[in-house]
Amino acid sequence: MGKVELRVDQDPAHVRVVRLVSTAVGRMAGLGDEALDEVRLGVSEACGLAIDALDAAGSDAPMSLEFDDTTGLRVTVRTPAALPERQQVPVPADPATEDTPHTAHVLLDRLALIEGLIDDVDVESGPDGSSLTMRWKAGVGAAPRP
Amino acid sequence: MDLSLDTREQAGCTVIEVGGEIDVYTAPKLRECIVDLVNRGNYHLVVDMEDVEFLDSTGLGVLVGGLKRVRAHDGSLRLVCTQERLLKIFRITGLTKVFAIFDTVDTAVAEQPA
Numbered sequence: 001m002g003k004v005e006l007r008v009d010q011d012p013a014h015v016r017v018v019r020l021v022s023t024a025v026g027r028m029a030g031l032g033d034e035a036l037d038e039v040r041l042g043v044s045e046a047c048g049l050a051i052d053a054l055d056a057a058g059s060d061a062p063m064s065l066e067f068d069d070t071t072g073l074r075v076t077v078r079t080p081a082a083l084p085e086r087q088q089v090p091v092p093a094d095p096a097t098e099d100t101p102h103t104a105h106v107l108l109d110r111l112a113l114i115e116g117l118i119d120d121v122d123v124e125s126g127p128d129g130s131s132l133t134m135r136w137k138a139g140v141g142a143a144p145r146p
Numbered sequence: 147m148d149l150s151l152d153t154r155e156q157a158g159c160t161v162i163e164v165g166g167e168i169d170v171y172t173a174p175k176l177r178e179c180i181v182d183l184v185n186r187g188n189y190h191l192v193v194d195m196e197d198v199e200f201l202d203s204t205g206l207g208v209l210v211g212g213l214k215r216v217r218a219h220d221g222s223l224r225l226v227c228t229q230e231r232l233l234k235i236f237r238i239t240g241l242t243k244v245f246a247i248f249d250t251v252d253t254a255v256a257e258q259p260a
Binding site for chain 2: 034047110
């Protein structure tokens with residue numbers, strides 16, 4: 001298939017559209033169900049990051065996405081704004097849990113979730129903005145052939 | 147699929163049945179639902195996520211916000227979830243230490259304080 005490019009307004013309602021496109025491209029790239037779940041979540045979080053970045057910068061510029069299934073699947077999300085700083089959030093822990101009786105620090109920021117979920121992630125920042133690239137190998141997450 | 151929300155009472159708890167996709171666009175609806183319930187004095191909540199098809203960090207943030215809200219009233223917010231793709235997200239973020247997660251609504255409700 002090669003490359004597919006999208007330019008999307010920074011409207012949260014459009015993130016679902018991007019997810020649908022991502023799923024279709026990932027399926028055409030031969031990814032399995034587990035990897036497709038990662039694609040959906042990774043792309044959704046990356047779009048959320050881009051929206052947060054553009055919002056913080058007061059920019060109404062669109063974000064852009066590039067899908068490339070030449071070897072596996074590569075998805076790059078670009079924004080002209082800088083990505084937000086990551087943060088850990090203190091949360092009251094469930095008293096029933098053994099190791100954190102009072103407070104747990106959870107990774108609620110989008111980039112931490114992306115990096116926790118996906119093995120191959122690159123984040124780049126420069127004077128022209130930021131980009132986040134995620135890669136999956138072909139056949140990853142697919143059920144083994146009988 | 148858009149987000150669907152249904153609430154009902156069961157054994158002194160308020161069960162929120164959530165269906166569809168919880169993302170940056172739909173999560174505010176879930177937040178409004180939880181805030182509204184707490185404002186009306188419902189402090190023991192069970193969020194049934196068995197029909198949730200997608201969950202992102204915005205949705206997680208809403209659940210954490212709901213937990214903080216009910217804890218301020220000595221309440222509880224428990225989750226019902228058996229879907230591995232969602233449980234994986236809770237594990238990555240460390241939220242399995244924060245939420246009590248049950249297999250069924252009945253077991254979640256049974257754990258509620260009287």
